[in-house]
Amino acid sequence: MTRIPLNSRADFTASILLFCSVFLFFTSGISSSGVVTLESIQIFRTHELLTAPTVYFSCQGQNKTLLPDIRKKNTLYTFKGEESWQPLAEFLTKKCKRCGFYERDVVLSDDVFDEWEFCPSDFTAPNGEYIRFKDKEFNATFYCPECVPLGKGWNHTSGSDNGETKGKGRHLALVIFITAVASTGFIIGAVVSFGYWLRKKRMEDRARFLKLFNDIEDEMGLG
Ligand SMILES: *[C@@H]1O[C@H](CO)[C@@H](O)[C@H](O)[C@H]1NC(C)=O
Ligand SMILES: *[C@@H]1O[C@H](CO)[C@@H](O)[C@H](O)[C@H]1NC(C)=O
Numbered sequence: 001m002t003r004i005p006l007n008s009r010a011d012f013t014a015s016i017l018l019f020c021s022v023f024l025f026f027t028s029g030i031s032s033s034g035v036v037t038l039e040s041i042q043i044f045r046t047h048e049l050l051t052a053p054t055v056y057f058s059c060q061g062q063n064k065t066l067l068p069d070i071r072k073k074n075t076l077y078t079f080k081g082e083e084s085w086q087p088l089a090e091f092l093t094k095k096c097k098r099c100g101f102y103e104r105d106v107v108l109s110d111d112v113f114d115e116w117e118f119c120p121s122d123f124t125a126p127n128g129e130y131i132r133f134k135d136k137e138f139n140a141t142f143y144c145p146e147c148v149p150l151g152k153g154w155n156h157t158s159g160s161d162n163g164e165t166k167g168k169g170r171h172l173a174l175v176i177f178i179t180a181v182a183s184t185g186f187i188i189g190a191v192v193s194f195g196y197w198l199r200k201k202r203m204e205d206r207a208r209f210l211k212l213f214n215d216i217e218d219e220m221g222l223g
Contacts, residue, residue, distance in 0.1 A: 033090055033091060033092045033146065033150070034090065034091035034092075034120050034123075034144045034146040034147035034150045035087045035090050035144060035146065036087055036088050036089040036090065036091065036142055036143070036144040036147065037079070037081035037086045037087045037088060037142070037143050037144070038057070038067075038079055038081075038086065038088050038140065038141075038142060038143075039078065039079060039081070039129065039141040039142065039143045040076060040077060040078040040079065040140065040141045041067070041070065041076075041077050041101075041138060041139070041140040041141070042074065042075065042076045042077065042138060042139045042140075043055065043070060043073050043074075043113065043137070043138045044073055044074060044136050044137055044138060044139075045073055045136060045137060046073050046103065047103045047105065047111035048103065048105065048106070048111075051106070052071045052072075053070065053071065053073075053103050053104075054066070054103060054104040055067045055070045055101060055102070055103055055104075055113075056101075056102055056103075056104065057088050057089075057099065057100070057101055057102075058099065058100060058102060059089055059097040059098065059099040059118065060097065060098040060099070062089070062097075064102075065085050065088055066085060067085065068085070081143060088142070089118070091120045091144070091147055091150055093120075093150070094119070094120050094121060094150055094151050094152075095119075096117040096118060096119035096120075097117075097118050097119075098115065098116075098117060098118070099115070099116065099118040100112060100113065100114055100115030100116065101113035101114055101137075101138060101140070113134065113137045113138050114132070114134045114137055114138065116132070119151065120144070120147040120148075120150040120151035121147075121151030121152070122142075122147075122151070123142070123144050123145075123147035123148050123151060124148065125148050127143075127145070128143060128144050128145030128146070128147060128148050129141055129142065129143055130142045130143075130144070130147075149171070152168050152171065
């Protein structure tokens with residue numbers, strides 16, 4: 001039996017490692033989700049006259065997130081992102097959600113600070129922040145670094161954006177480039193290993209043949 005030489009085995013391992021890392025890079029880009037936390041908020045008015053406000057955040061079809069700290073207007077509240085009620089929302093695709101800040105009303109229906117289409121593409125590099133400001137109502141800063149690539153993602157539903165297509169193209173080009181480099185490395189590794197193995201096998205065959213030949217010669221000599 002011919003053993004695969006150590007050298008080519010190392011080549012093979014390196015190729016496999018490279019291949020795996022590219023695969024990981026690929027899947028991490030696809031499966032990352034955008035967790036949104038609230039960094040800071042300041043409200044400029046309250047809608048209740050007598051009691052302290054009860055402010056909450058909500059996206060359509062999802063649970064309300066109560067913001068228990070906000071009691072006064074014109075006060076800047078900042079958060080670490082680890083508060084019990086965080087995160088505020090999560091984006092799985094680049095699709096927007098209809099979300100808003102509301103104030104609970106004891107008697108009538110709840111008051112609205114603002115309700116808008118909240119999109120991963122709102123978050124901008126380099127910090128992954130998004131500032132939502134509505135005059136005389138509030139100013140809020142959201143944080144979601146994973147939303148920046150997500151907003152430029154592949155699950156493209158509408159063609160209403162222009163700057164995004166460029167980013168998407170660049171990302172795709174990078175992926176293709178890396179895949180090409182990895183495949184090339186893999187193929188070269190395989191070819192080199194095979195060539196090495198073939199040469200070694202041929203040398204062993206020749207040695208065996210020579211040995212056989214010598215043996216026969218010896219026998220004939222003896223005879
Ligand atoms: C809303 O909260 C309830 C109870 O906390 C939970 O069972 C349910 O899954 C939540 N729904 C959503 C859409 O998050
Ligand atoms: C809103 O808040 C952010 C962060 O605190 C601040 O940088 C920005 O200037 C504020 N904008 C307005 C209009 O108050």
